[in-house]
Structure formats: C-alpha cells, structure tokens
Amino acid sequence: MTVSSPANQLLELLPSFSAEDFSAHLEPIDLPVKFTMVQANQPPEHVYFITDGLASVVANNPDDEHIEVGHIGFEGMTATHLLLHVDTTPSSTYMQIAGTGLRIKADVFLDIVERDSAVRTLFLRYVHCSDLQLAHSALSNARYTVNERLARWLLMCHDRMRHRDVRLTHEFMALMLGVRRSGVTIAIHALESLKAIKASRGNIRVTNRSMLLRIAGGSYGVPEAEYKRLIGDFTPQELAPPRTEQL
Helix, strand or coil, rough: CCCCCCCHHHHCCCHHHHHHHHHHCCCEEEEECCEEEEEECCHHHHEEEEEEEEEEEEEECCCCEEEEEECCCCCCCCCCHHHHCCCCCCCCCEEEEEEEEEEEEEHHHHHHHHHHHHHHHHHHHHHHHHHHHHHHHHHHHHCCCHHHHHHHHHHHHHHHHHCCECCCCCHHHHHHHCCCCCHHHHHHHHHHHCEEEEEEEEEEEEECCHHHHCCCCCCCHHHHHHHHHHHHCCCCCCCCCCCCCCC
8 A cells, every 4th residue: 555655564564455445544644742543442543543743542540540551653553442433542642752643433433344354354463463462561560670670661652753862851751650750760870871772852762672572581582573474564763854843
C-alpha cells in the first residue's frame, strides 16, 4: 500500500485489495504532544495509525494513579479493544512525542474488519503482540531494576522512532515508569556513564543501542520477537532529524 511518507507498517502490510478499501477512508492528521486518541471510558471516534511520533497507552484508576502499559509508533494502531467487540476501555492513549498519522472513522474501520478476513487476521495478531507487551511490562516492573527498566523503555522508544532522540522530560519518564523523578535521574546518569545514552534537558539520545540491550537483558525482546514472527520486522530508523516542537 502506498500512503503518505513516512508510512505505518500495519497499513503497508495489508494485501493490495484490502489496502485499496482502506485508502478511500484514511485521513492524514498531525498529532501534537498530549493529543488524545483514546479517552478512558469513551467510545473512540477514530482508529489512528501513527506514521511518526510515539503514543502511550496509560492505565488509570480511581485513586488518580497512572502508569504506561504500552507503546505505539509507526508499527501499530490505537483502539485495539474495538477488535474484541468492546466499545470502551478504562485506559487512555495519547501522544507523548509529537508526530503524524492516518485515521479512519471507527465504524468504517469495524465494517472493513468484519468483511475482510485478511485485515482481521493481521490486526488481531497485533492485538496479541500488544497484550504480550503489557505482560512483559508487568514482568519488568516486578523483577527488574530501575536501570534495566529504563533501558528497556528507551529501547522500545528507539524501535518506534525515526531518529535517535527521545524528547521527554524526567518528570514524564518517571510517570511512565511509575517511579520517583530522582530514581529516573539516577538511572539516566548510570546509563550515561556506560555511554549508552547522552542526556540533555528534555532529550535523551541513544548513542549505543548494543549497550542498552546489554543493560536491559531479558526484560526486552520477547514481544519484539513475536511481532517479527507474526507480522514483520521493524528496526530503528535513524535517517530523519529530530522534530523541533516545544514540549
């Protein structure tokens, strides 16, 4: 399928006849920081396919506690609960790094999915990979150190970015990892001392991915391997300069 450049991997993998059906309904859209694509407990109006930037799936509870449970970049899509015939979800999805995407109305999306078994199979495989990502986030949070968890998290960001820069504040990373800001700061210094990253205000640059992989250890890799097995390979893209929006 040929859509706007850069593209979304799921859409690129659709068979040509399915891609044509989607193309007629896809709308390009800019996705600024904090743009909400799935509102907790509200039926989504659109399904989004990110082409650049990074979104977080965030779990919320009545005590106003929040933690990231999933990443979405150019390899994925939002509102996967719709594929399971569930109209709303308690989780929310919003952009944490600005980018672009393609969106389709939710009712049109569901109509195509119901009619087209090839589309349904591909997207349900992505649901499986997303569930596995959530499971390994729980495993990482329970069994790995903050340094290892941060390395995993940065690798996941790096996988989904089209450059080496992760433009996020320490406060936001602390929220996403469910730790204190001081813990994130210490972990960043530890990774920087090993020359895996270079940190500056509001930005982290991945300078040695191999070192990040060594630090993350077994906390990273299983969901990524499953995505590669069932859907296709997606590797870090380092061709484009970082976006310059003010966060």
